[in-house]
Amino acid sequence: MKWLEDFLKARPLWVLACDILTKAKKPITEDGKRWLRAVASESEWMISGNRGYKHVIHSNQDELDVFYARLGSQIAAMKNRIEAVRRNKATLN
Numbered sequence: 001m002k003w004l005e006d007f008l009k010a011r012p013l014w015v016l017a018c019d020i021l022t023k024a025k026k027p028i029t030e031d032g033k034r035w036l037r038a039v040a041s042e043s044e045w046m047i048s049g050n051r052g053y054k055h056v057i058h059s060n061q062d063e064l065d066v067f068y069a070r071l072g073s074q075i076a077a078m079k080n081r082i083e084a085v086r087r088n089k090a091t092l093n
Contacts, residue, residue: 005045008055016052 007023008015017036018028026032040048047054047067054063 001039001043004039005043005055008046008053009057011055012058014049014051014054020053 004020004024007020017033020036021028021032024036026035036053037048040046040053045056047056047059047063049063049066049070056064059067
């Protein structure tokens, strides 16, 4: 993951997934993109968005706010799913 953080740190603009996958010698496929999302999710120094990936040192407050909101929305959706599964399971007992 450090190599990816360093790669993004050297680039002030958004970097597309296909460019990162090419650098990593990974296929530009759904599996490759899934691999990249998994790597990115472990980093405390990079953000993702509709325009690609970026190191936090190059991110402005608006970009960070959008990233924070996206993660917050994902957290809320996961919590809702957990509760729905619990409710459904309880009806089976």
